[in-house]
Amino acid sequence: MRIVLIGFGNLGRGLSRALVQKAGFLRRDHGLIPRVVAAVDEFGAVVDEKGLNLAGLLKTAEGKGTVALHRGAKRGRLALQVIEGIEADVVYELTPTNIETGEPGLTHIKRAMQAGRHVITSNKGPLVVAFRELDSLAKRCGVEFRYSASVGGAIPAVGLAKKLLAGNKIREIRGVLNGTTNYILTRMSTEGAPFEIVLREAQELGIAEKDPTLDIEGIDTACKITILANSLLGTNAGLKDVKVAGIARVRPEAIRLAQEAGQTIKLVGTAKRGSLEVGPKLVPLGHPLAVGGTLNAVTFELDLAREISITGFGAGPRETSSSLLGDLIDIHRTLGG
Amino acid sequence: MELEDVPGELLKALEPISRFGGNIQSIMHQRERKTPLGRVPVMLIFEIGDRARLNRVLAALRARGVRVTQLGEREGAVRVTALLIGHIIHTDIRDTIDRLNALRGVRVSDLSLAMGEPGQESAARMTITADDERRVNSAISNLQRIASRKKLLMITSIGAG
Ligand SMILES: NC(=O)c1ccc[n+]([C@@H]2O[C@H](COP(=O)([O-])OP(=O)(O)OC[C@H]3O[C@@H](n4cnc5c(N)ncnc54)[C@H](OP(=O)(O)O)[C@@H]3O)[C@@H](O)[C@H]2O)c1
Numbered sequence: 281m282r283i284v285l286i287g288f289g290n291l292g293r294g295l296s297r298a299l300v301q302k303a304g305f306l307r308r309d310h311g312l313i314p315r316v317v318a319a320v321d322e323f324g325a326v327v328d329e330k331g332l333n334l335a336g337l338l339k340t341a342e343g344k345g346t347v348a349l350h351r352g353a354k355r356g357r358l359a360l361q362v363i364e365g366i367e368a369d370v371v372y373e374l375t376p377t378n379i380e381t382g383e384p385g386l387t388h389i390k391r392a393m394q395a396g397r398h399v400i401t402s403n404k405g406p407l408v409v410a411f412r413e414l415d416s417l418a419k420r421c422g423v424e425f426r427y428s429a430s431v432g433g434a435i436p437a438v439g440l441a442k443k444l445l446a447g448n449k450i451r452e453i454r455g456v457l458n459g460t461t462n463y464i465l466t467r468m469s470t471e472g473a474p475f476e477i478v479l480r481e482a483q484e485l486g487i488a489e490k491d492p493t494l495d496i497e498g499i500d501t502a503c504k505i506t507i508l509a510n511s512l513l514g515t516n517a518g519l520k521d522v523k524v525a526g527i528a529r530v531r532p533e534a535i536r537l538a539q540e541a542g543q544t545i546k547l548v549g550t551a552k553r554g555s556l557e558v559g560p561k562l563v564p565l566g567h568p569l570a571v572g573g574t575l576n577a578v579t580f581e582l583d584l585a586r587e588i589s590i591t592g593f594g595a596g597p598r599e600t601s602s603s604l605l606g607d608l609i610d611i612h613r614t615l616g617g
Numbered sequence: 618m619e620l621e622d623v624p625g626e627l628l629k630a631l632e633p634i635s636r637f638g639g640n641i642q643s644i645m646h647q648r649e650r651k652t653p654l655g656r657v658p659v660m661l662i663f664e665i666g667d668r669a670r671l672n673r674v675l676a677a678l679r680a681r682g683v684r685v686t687q688l689g690e691r692e693g694a695v696r697v698t699a700l701l702i703g704h705i706i707h708t709d710i711r712d713t714i715d716r717l718n719a720l721r722g723v724r725v726s727d728l729s730l731a732m733g734e735p736g737q738e739s740a741a742r743m744t745i746t747a748d749d750e751r752r753v754n755s756a757i758s759n760l761q762r763i764a765s766r767k768k769l770l771m772i773t774s775i776g777a778g
Pocket of ligand 1: 286287288289290291292320321322323345346357358359374375376377384402403404405429430433594595596597600
């Protein structure tokens, strides 16, 4: 399979490492021989139709910060040129999220589909802005479209619901989908420390970003709940359809009061037909959503199975490569490989 | 029930309820409506796990000479917990509770406060008990309206409302 990587940051590199490490396993167990024919970032691109030497490319990217400084690289904004000009089976779209325009990912994905490439993305932006459009464009172009990594990092929420739970009607989806806020709430509950202090600690540990607004205000969770609703409940929702409250007002005293009643406070996204919501919620201690630290969790309420929950790491390049690689193998199988 | 108007009578009536695991929710002492025999009508509302325990309470009351004049039962009270964060005292918690208690079949059965540092927001945990699911949901949406008017953040349980 010929693969193009658009975006070679944390996830592009994490995926490349997994491809290097698992080459033997993929060939033996899945009959899959992935060949990365191009890698592109904001500053340039490297192309080799026989397949790039990923180990060498990783060294350059880690040392110099961009693929544009690799031997034989071309400089410039080359994503669209590569997507349309380089023969490939799958395009990975792994550029930064923009929840207002979806760009640059949105255009990358559309052009890739129109060029007949299957698309795998971790980028929430295009999915939040134009889910239906992309979903039907993929069908019209006869290509596969996967986005497991966009929600819950390593957690196979979309695949689990779409494939293994396919016999159920999904009544409701609830998720703890943001590692940063979950870390903050967890530390407030174990240390009794105030929000501002715990936030600073999270920033120092690299868990929270310098500008944590999207996380703290619940907007990142709202993006993920929108994607889950659109992809699993068949809605056509955008961010504006989600009622959002963040965690900035949650105080350690409030968590203590919750604990005295056998509960804790989690930032929970809820999706059901006709209502999308994000906000702090009381969750019984011991409930599958009462996960600690940066963990994520998703619970499906179903007509047959009643309740199914999964828990796992919601971010991290290695963890998330599990979803990115899983999507590749899934496409390979779908195509009869 | 009717109690003798002497000290200690009420305590005598309450003891069996807690002994058998009941949870007393309100006591109305109607002193001004004394019976011709000089007894004081008292209305008690309590919650108890099952019928067998209720029978044990009633037997114990009878054994102590407490006269139960009327017995009303409601099955399956529904309880929810909600947290409020904000300027809870300044926005008159008493009024918030009164508004909920004014709803039919709804009462605020527990309240805990955690005061913030001066100038900071406080937190309250409220348990609302209602006769059935429908009433509890209406209480929750009422509280939601009160909370947004008083600029309080309300936190409910997953799956509630
Ligand atoms: N990190 C995680 O654990 C995780 C988990 C789930 C989902 N996601 C999502 O996955 C996406 C990638 O995450 P990440 O952590 O890998 O981000 P990142 O480290 O910031 O990497 C983004 C990459 O995209 C490149 N890029 C930016 N604009 C571009 C353009 N116009 N054309 C081509 N390349 C461009 C960047 O190049 P330069 O470095 O040259 O600017 C960089 O290589 C994001 O949308 C993120 O929200 C991340």
